[in-house]
Amino acid sequence: xxNLKIFSEKDFPSYLPKLNQLYDDLFSSGKGFRSKLIQIxxxxxxxxxxxxxxxxxxxEFIHNASLxxxxxxxxxxxxxxxxxxxxxxxxxxxxxxxxYLLARVMVNLSRYGNLSLIQYTSExxxxxxEGEWIxxxxxxxxxxxxxxLDQVHNLKTASLFKWCLRAPFxxxxxxxxxxxxxxxxxxxxxxxxxxxxxxxxxxxxxxxEKKAVLGDLKSGYLNSFGVFLTQHLVDKERQKIKDCKTIxxxxxxxxxxxxxxxxxxxxxxxxxxxxLYFHYANSLNELLVGDQKKLIKDLCQLPKPLYWRSx
Amino acid sequence: xxxxxxxxxxxxxxxxxxxxxxxxxxxxRGLGPSGFSIRTVDSLNIQTDQERITFALYPEGExxxxxxxxxxxxxxxLGFLPMTCGPFLLSLVALKFWGYNFAFWPTALIFAALxxxxxASFGLNDYFDHMQGLDRIQFRKGSQVIQKGxxxxxxxxxxxxxxxxxxxxxxxxxxxxxxxxxxxxxLFILVVVIxxxxxxxxxxxxxxxxxxxxxxxxxxxxxxxxxxLSPHLMRHFFLLGLPLGLMxxxxxxxxxxxxxxxxxxxxxxSLVSRLGFDRAKFYIGVELYSLPVVWGLVLLxxxxxxxxxxxxxxxxxxxxxxxxxxxxKSRSPLSSCLIGIGKKAILYEGILFLNMVINIYYxx
Numbered sequence: 001x002x003n004l005k006i007f008s009e010k011d012f013p014s015y016l017p018k019l020n021q022l023y024d025d026l027f028s029s030g031k032g033f034r035s036k037l038i039q040i041x042x043x044x045x046x047x048x049x050x051x052x053x054x055x056x057x058x059x060e061f062i063h064n065a066s067l068x069x070x071x072x073x074x075x076x077x078x079x080x081x082x083x084x085x086x087x088x089x090x091x092x093x094x095x096x097x098x099x100y101l102l103a104r105v106m107v108n109l110s111r112y113g114n115l116s117l118i119q120y121t122s123e124x125x126x127x128x129x130e131g132e133w134i135x136x137x138x139x140x141x142x143x144x145x146x147x148x149l150d151q152v153h154n155l156k157t158a159s160l161f162k163w164c165l166r167a168p169f170x171x172x173x174x175x176x177x178x179x180x181x182x183x184x185x186x187x188x189x190x191x192x193x194x195x196x197x198x199x200x201x202x203x204x205x206x207x208x209e210k211k212a213v214l215g216d217l218k219s220g221y222l223n224s225f226g227v228f229l230t231q232h233l234v235d236k237e238r239q240k241i242k243d244c245k246t247i248x249x250x251x252x253x254x255x256x257x258x259x260x261x262x263x264x265x266x267x268x269x270x271x272x273x274x275x276l277y278f279h280y281a282n283s284l285n286e287l288l289v290g291d292q293k294k295l296i297k298d299l300c301q302l303p304k305p306l307y308w309r310s311x
Numbered sequence: 312x313x314x315x316x317x318x319x320x321x322x323x324x325x326x327x328x329x330x331x332x333x334x335x336x337x338x339x340r341g342l343g344p345s346g347f348s349i350r351t352v353d354s355l356n357i358q359t360d361q362e363r364i365t366f367a368l369y370p371e372g373e374x375x376x377x378x379x380x381x382x383x384x385x386x387x388x389l390g391f392l393p394m395t396c397g398p399f400l401l402s403l404v405a406l407k408f409w410g411y412n413f414a415f416w417p418t419a420l421i422f423a424a425l426x427x428x429x430x431a432s433f434g435l436n437d438y439f440d441h442m443q444g445l446d447r448i449q450f451r452k453g454s455q456v457i458q459k460g461x462x463x464x465x466x467x468x469x470x471x472x473x474x475x476x477x478x479x480x481x482x483x484x485x486x487x488x489x490x491x492x493x494x495x496x497x498l499f500i501l502v503v504v505i506x507x508x509x510x511x512x513x514x515x516x517x518x519x520x521x522x523x524x525x526x527x528x529x530x531x532x533x534x535x536x537x538x539x540l541s542p543h544l545m546r547h548f549f550l551l552g553l554p555l556g557l558m559x560x561x562x563x564x565x566x567x568x569x570x571x572x573x574x575x576x577x578x579x580x581s582l583v584s585r586l587g588f589d590r591a592k593f594y595i596g597v598e599l600y601s602l603p604v605v606w607g608l609v610l611l612x613x614x615x616x617x618x619x620x621x622x623x624x625x626x627x628x629x630x631x632x633x634x635x636x637x638x639x640k641s642r643s644p645l646s647s648c649l650i651g652i653g654k655k656a657i658l659y660e661g662i663l664f665l666n667m668v669i670n671i672y673y674x675x
Contacts, residue, residue: 134572134643134645137642137643137645137646138642138643138645138646141642141646141647141648142647143647143648143650144645144646144647145647145650148572148645148647151572151573151645152645177361181355181356181361181363184355185353185355275324275325276325276352276353276365279325279327279365280327280365283327
């Protein structure tokens with residue numbers, strides 16, 4: 001897989017002070033998972049480099065725009081171990097930089113001229129913002145259920161994964177409904193798995209990158225694993241978990257064994273979702289033709305790095 | 312390859328079918344291949360031409376189920392039966408206090424008819440919501456008994472028909488107490504129960520669901536009971552059931568509020584979805600405040616003294632404050648405050664009922 005440079009200085013006006021510097025900071029870190037997913041899907045479809053670059057840039061712009069706004073909304077001080085853009089530059093610049101990325105997406109796609117792609121992309125951005133809005137309304141709500149969170153994540157996180165799978169097919173002018181439906185399902189599951197894995201990281205589970213933990217809890221937000229962990233606790237106990245400042249306090253309160261059992265049960269629940277994922281991958285295999293079938297092998301390997309965080 | 316290993320191990324268990332496939336319809340009804348139980352696991356593009364449903368097949372007996380009575384109680388919402396029979400009980404109490412003695416068998420038949428209608432309305436609601444895909448996405452609503460694989464959809468439908476048959480049987484006998492009035496009323500009630508969630512543009516879709524259900528489970532019911540059990544026309548019993556009917560509408564609206572987010576793309580047409588989250592909250596809040604006032608006006612018409620009237624209204628306003636606060640606290644349709652708000656509303660309905668009984672006692 002080639003290392004794609006998502007943006008260059010030519011993409012943004014040079015006369016706007018600090019804009020390129022802000023984007024340099026933003027795009028220089030990050031795993032670029034979504035753009036890699038684009039490449040995985042685009043290759044068997046024989047898309048050219050220009051198309052792959054357009055799609056990769058689009059998804060990374062949308063994703064990073066949401067991060068810029070997210071950090072300000074949540075008042076997060078760090079992003080990828082660096083000061084968040086709203087702190088380093090200013091809240092105004094962070095908002096405008098996010099808006100500008102979304103505007104560039106529309107410019108680039110409209111220049112490319114595929115109306116279906118423009119339509120789908122605008123729907124995804126709309127879903128993303130809807131998810132953000134709803135999620136913000138849930139801050140401080142510690143009694144939220146897993147079903148409710150999944151609905152939010154389906155909009156916020158899964159929508160971008162769905163786009164990564166479907167957009168290359170739209171670009172390749174493959175508009176078969178069944179294919180897109182199945183990709184939509186696969187993308188939705190990948191998004192949920194990715195989010196749940198991220199939520200586990202926040203509780204220091206399989207945290208090989210040694211990321212900061214309990215960030216969600218400190219923001220007043222109980223993530224999917226937090227909800228799963230506390231589902232059988234009474235209100236007072238749940239409140240105590242919410243007040244924990246370190247992961248050690250969580251372990252002390254619940255007991256290490258109970259915590260580990262919850263991780264196992266959570267993993268078991270997600271294994272069933274991975275089974276469903278493979279089922280859909282199998283049905284996609286029957287719909288693809290020729291070289292497109294090579295995609296299935298790569299798709300089947302995704303749950304491993306995505307959920308289990310192993311390569 | 313991982314996919315091949317998966318296919319060997321798990322492949323027979325999951326099956327995805329387009330909605331238009333006749334086999335899909337069979338599986339939705341719970342009629343799977345012999346030796347297997349079926350559960351719906353996932354759906355995509357619900358209520359569109361592209362709808363596809365994924366089923367999981369389990370060897371018979373693999374799905375853990377609670378005892379049958381427990382499943383039936385959940386499927387037919389036994390907990391809601393007091394709400395269904397509230398106006399009936401209120402009328403009995405009022406008639407008794409008013410000095411009427413009523414015969415056992417007509418009373419028992421009225422109760423049986425109500426139980427039948429209750430079973431029919433909730434059973435049909437669950438069945439059609441399941442077949443149309445609503446209960447596959449609105450996990451807070453419905454009994455979820457079909458989705459969990461505890462009962463087949465056909466079993467729920469059959470029991471609903473049993474309920475309709477029971478209520479028809481009782482109704483045919485009871486209608487002859489006052490055929491000119493009762494036959495049209497019974498037919499109207501039956502149409503409402505069946506038409507509430509029937510597939511297609513049902514009463515709920517037209518935004519009339521809450522209104523007609525409130526009418527049937529409130530003023531109409533209390534009046535019909537009085538018509539059957541007393542020798543007079545008892546028009547004022549229509550008013551007696553009004554507060555309870557209003558409360559039933561509120562309960563339904565609160566439950567719709569809980570599932571508003573899940574239904575956002577489905578255009579269900581209910582009043583709550585037409586109003587939107589914020590306006591629906593406001594509307595329900597106003598309805599709740601108007602409830603004690605409506606009861607106060609009814610009491611006034613019955614000649615209650617002003618002191619007990621004011622006391623009654625203030626008591627009911629105080630008792631509904633937790634509900635009002637819960638509504639105010641909920642910032643979105645996914646808010647955990649809304650979880651179980653329907654049940655809290657039913658509890659308030661019980662308080663309203665007791666208040667009404669006490670007032671009627673002192674009135675007569």
